[in-house]
Each structure stands twice: as C-alpha cells, then as structure tokens.
Amino acid sequence: MFLKQTLLHPKESGAIAASSRRLADLMVREAQLADARVIVEVGPGTGVFTSAILEKKRPEAALHLIEINADFSKELSVRFPFLPIHTTSAEDIGPLLTQAGHDGCDRVISGLPWTAFENGLQERLLGALYEALHPGGVFVTFAYFPLQYLPNGQAFRHRLERRFAGVRMTDVVPNIPPAFVYVCTK
Numbered sequence: 611m612f613l614k615q616t617l618l619h620p621k622e623s624g625a626i627a628a629s630s631r632r633l634a635d636l637m638v639r640e641a642q643l644a645d646a647r648v649i650v651e652v653g654p655g656t657g658v659f660t661s662a663i664l665e666k667k668r669p670e671a672a673l674h675l676i677e678i679n680a681d682f683s684k685e686l687s688v689r690f691p692f693l694p695i696h697t698t699s700a701e702d703i704g705p706l707l708t709q710a711g712h713d714g715c716d717r718v719i720s721g722l723p724w725t726a727f728e729n730g731l732q733e734r735l736l737g738a739l740y741e742a743l744h745p746g747g748v749f750v751t752f753a754y755f756p757l758q759y760l761p762n763g764q765a766f767r768h769r770l771e772r773r774f775a776g777v778r779m780t781d782v783v784p785n786i787p788p789a790f791v792y793v794c795t796k
C-alpha cells in the first residue's frame with residue numbers, strides 16, 4: 611500500500627515505507643499527551659502513529675486526522691471508524707478545527723515529508739499548523755537522518771527555529787531510513 615502510493619504521489623508521500631514502531635513510540639512520547647485535550651495528526655498515511663496515539667491519549671481527548679491522499683484516508687476509515695478523518699491538506703487545519711467546535715489544538719503530530727516540499731509549501735503548511743496550536747502547545751515531526759543536511763531540510767529547521775519558542779532534536783532511532791524527531795514548543 612505504502613510503496614504503491616509513493617510511486618503514484620512521490621512528492622506527497624516522501625517515504626519508501628511506513629514508519630517503524632520505534633519511531634511511532636518516540637513521536638508519541640515526545641508529544642506528552644497526558645494533558646492534551648485536542649490532538650491533530652497530519653499525514654497519518656497507514657496509521658502507524660495513530661495507533662500509538664490512541665494507546666497514550668486520554669480517553670476524552672479529541673483526535674482528528676488530516677490526510678491528503680484519498681486511498682490512505684479510505685484505509686484509515688476502515689482501521690479507525692470512530693475517528694474524524696479529513697481528506698484534505700493540513701493547510702486547512704484552522705477551519706476544520708473551528709467546524710469541529712475547537713478554538714485550536716494542544717498537540718500537532720506530523721508525518722508530513724517536509725524535505726520533499728518546496729519552500730512556499732513548507733511555509734504555508736507550517737504557518738497554518740503553528741497558528742492552530744494553543745500557546746504552550748507542542749508540535750512533533752520527524753526527519754530522516756541525514757536528509758536534514760539537504761537544503762530543504764536546513765530550510766525547514768530554520769523555519770522551526772524562527773517560529774517556535776523551543777526546538778529540540780532527539781536521538782536517531784531505527785527506521786527505514788533512520789529518523790529523529792523535532793520537538794517544538796509554542
């Protein structure tokens with residue numbers, strides 16, 4: 611499923627395989643879900659992070675998924691029929707949350723392939739996600755090691771540092787390819 615979608619939409623998928631369970635656990639641990647009331651996952655793909663989020667979030671916390679690829683969305687709605695799944699770009703996060711009755715969110719957990727995005731798209735997407743986060747909210751996203759040294763990877767890191775009050779990188783964990791997490795606090 612993942613390989614097929616990557617061949618069909620290389621610029622959107624930006625990966626050769628779904629993330630590992632080790633990376634999913636790290637993402638969710640760093641997102642500190644214990645006190646989160648509204649959580650948004652963007653770019654869930656086949657739902658590796660979604661399963662880990664469901665294991666750790668408070669039962670009453672809302673979880674919204676935003677996935678641009680209709681085939682992934684269809685698969686997600688079979689796996690997680692009880693979750694709101696929005697088949698659109700993560701750029702629409704603000705209006706989607708408003709429609710759902712939320713004034714923003716406490717956590718954004720991102721599977722988006724930032725280094726595959728050109729500068730304008732990086733800026734628009736990150737701007738929309740940042741605006742949707744409550745002050746003190748946490749944004750987590752991963753990057754493949756060592757692709758963070760490519761120009762798009764560097765541009766993305768600078769964007770994070772310009773916007774967020776705190777930006778931290780974790781150690782690299784086993785994944786295909788190996789990956790680490792940016793933990794950003796608004």
Ligand SMILES: C[S@@+](CC[C@H](N)C(=O)[O-])C[C@H]1O[C@@H](n2cnc3c(N)ncnc32)[C@H](O)[C@@H]1O
Binds near residue numbers: 624628629720
């Ligand atoms: C690298 S894959 C990660 C999938 C999954 N989170 C994982 O780690 O296995 C990137 C995902 O982001 C989705 N995506 C790409 N651009 C998007 C956008 N603008 N809005 C929402 N989802 C997007 C892709 O369709 C794909 O599911």
